Every structure is written in structure tokens, then in C-alpha cells.
Amino acid sequence: xxxxxxxxxxxxxxxxxxxxxxxxxxxxxxxxxxxxxxxxxxxxxxxxxxxxxxxxxxxxxxxxxxxxxxxxxxxx
Numbered sequence: 001x002x003x004x005x006x007x008x009x010x011x012x013x014x015x016x017x018x019x020x021x022x023x024x025x026x027x028x029x030x031x032x033x034x035x036x037x038x039x040x041x042x043x044x045x046x047x048x049x050x051x052x053x054x055x056x057x058x059x060x061x062x063x064x065x066x067x068x069x070x071x072x073x074x075x076x
Contacts, residue, residue, distance in 0.1 A: 027056040030063050038072040 030052045039045050048067050051059040 023057050026060040027052050030060040034063065034067075039070060040072060044070060 031049060034045055034048045034052065037045070039048075044067075048059075048063055052063060053059075
């Protein structure tokens with residue numbers, strides 16, 4: 001059955017919607033996480049927010065791979 005014939009999005013459209021949604025939600029989650037985190041230096045927080053704002057998708061991915069480990073533990 002053709003999905004377009006019954007008004008449902010096809011595979012390409014679903015992939016496009018997922019990429020756009022991922023590109024919107026991931027930076028928002030990253031900025032919320034950065035805002036609530038404690039870093040050794042205050043400039044680190046500002047730097048990560050700037051990276052995520054100016055390069056939303058790549059910056060968010062880099063933050064979750066590298067910057068996430070720079071956060072202070074609650075015990076520190």
C-alpha cells in the first residue's frame with residue numbers, strides 16, 4: 001500500500017522530520033544541561049553555550065562527548 005496515497009509521510013519525509021526534530025531538541029537539551037551544571041571555571045560554561053549556539057548540532061554532539069566530562073561532581 002502506498003503511504004502517500006493515504007496521506008501518511010513516506011520514508012524520506014520521516015527521515016527529514018527526524019533530522020529537523022533532532023536539530024532543534026538536541027541544542028535545547030544541551031543548553032539546559034550546561035546551564036544547570038557546575039564547571040571548574042565560569043568561562044567554561046559561557047564557552048560551551050557559545051559553541052552550542054553558533055554550531056547547534058555539531059556543538060551539542062561535541063558537548064555531550066567532551067564537555068559533559070568536564071562538569072564537576074556534586075561531591076566537589
